[in-house]
Amino acid sequence: MQEEQVNLMKGLYAALDHVHSFVYIKNCRLEYVYANIHTLKLFGCTAEQLYSATDKDFFSTEVVNGVRAVDLEVLSGESTEEEVTVDEGTAKRRIYLNVKTPIYSDETPNEIIGILGISTDITAQKSLEEKALKLAKTDVLTGLANRLDLDTRLSHEIERFRQFQYPLSIILVDLDHFKKVNDNYGHLVGDKCLIQISEILKNSFRMLDTVGRWGGEEFLILCPGTDLNGAIKLAESCRRAVDESTFPGVQHLTVSLGVTTFIVGDTLEVLINRADKALYSAKTYGRNRVEFLKGIHRSQP
Numbered sequence: 001m002q003e004e005q006v007n008l009m010k011g012l013y014a015a016l017d018h019v020h021s022f023v024y025i026k027n028c029r030l031e032y033v034y035a036n037i038h039t040l041k042l043f044g045c046t047a048e049q050l051y052s053a054t055d056k057d058f059f060s061t062e063v064v065n066g067v068r069a070v071d072l073e074v075l076s077g078e079s080t081e082e083e084v085t086v087d088e089g090t091a092k093r094r095i096y097l098n099v100k101t102p103i104y105s106d107e108t109p110n111e112i113i114g115i116l117g118i119s120t121d122i123t124a125q126k127s128l129e130e131k132a133l134k135l136a137k138t139d140v141l142t143g144l145a146n147r148l149d150l151d152t153r154l155s156h157e158i159e160r161f162r163q164f165q166y167p168l169s170i171i172l173v174d175l176d177h178f179k180k181v182n183d184n185y186g187h188l189v190g191d192k193c194l195i196q197i198s199e200i201l202k203n204s205f206r207m208l209d210t211v212g213r214w215g216g217e218e219f220l221i222l223c224p225g226t227d228l229n230g231a232i233k234l235a236e237s238c239r240r241a242v243d244e245s246t247f248p249g250v251q252h253l254t255v256s257l258g259v260t261t262f263i264v265g266d267t268l269e270v271l272i273n274r275a276d277k278a279l280y281s282a283k284t285y286g287r288n289r290v291e292f293l294k295g296i297h298r299s300q301p
Helices: 002-016 037-043 061-075 123-137 147-164 178-185 187-204 228-243 268-284
Strands: 022-027 032-035 080-086 094-104 112-121 168-175 210-215 218-224 255-261 290-294 297-299
Touching: 022 037, 032 037, 061 080, 061 094, 061 112, 094 123, 123 147, 147 168, 147 210, 147 218, 147 268, 168 178, 168 187, 168 228, 168 268, 178 187, 187 210, 187 218, 187 228, 218 228, 228 255, 228 290, 255 268, 268 290
Parallel strands: 255 290
Antiparallel strands: 022 032, 022 112, 080 094, 094 112, 168 218, 168 255, 210 218
């Protein structure tokens, strides 16, 4: 019977060497007592060198501390599943899905004698997920936040205002006479202008602001933590930057900007509508200018 069990274990270990995951066993002292061939290659050691080694022999202190915390949960009887990132922030970053479960004694069923771990490299999968998520939130032409992402961020900032009275202002930007650009120079030149405008907008605002393409030649900027006066100054700086820029093939472009700030009782729709009315005023009063609305009444700077 003992020989049969040995043969079964050899067969199991041979099978695990063909599993494209990192399989390992630790004892209650969190020392390695077994690893399949993929794990040994990852660690760069032999089975003999691995035996009785611990995570500190292979990983950084930060990773070791995180792994140890999970291992202790498993030794208390919990099965766990978590993602672990190694070399985060570098080109060599790897992401692993770690699944761990307690190993119980055959003789004393309630006694935990070790940990079985299976780690699967999901870096490629996560990279595809991240790219898909980024594409879902990004305007293809300009690389700015798209309408969907802007709506999500706006809802978040509005909720923050309601909870903490954290100021929020927005700026709606529209290119003046942009239809003439497309009609006179073609859509390819028009697209290049939109891309250049998006760069000017990004450079005109702060890191905490969100610059996005609202649609067509319209852009929306979220300015959290900013009151109306602060947003007006940012808008004027942006207007001036566009006015002073040269656009290849077109030479000169201007923008009109509508500014407003979130007030108690507003909804997302009310806020956007007020910014749109302020933008309409900027167009009406001659374009290449900043107008703002506070509440329902128009005010002059």
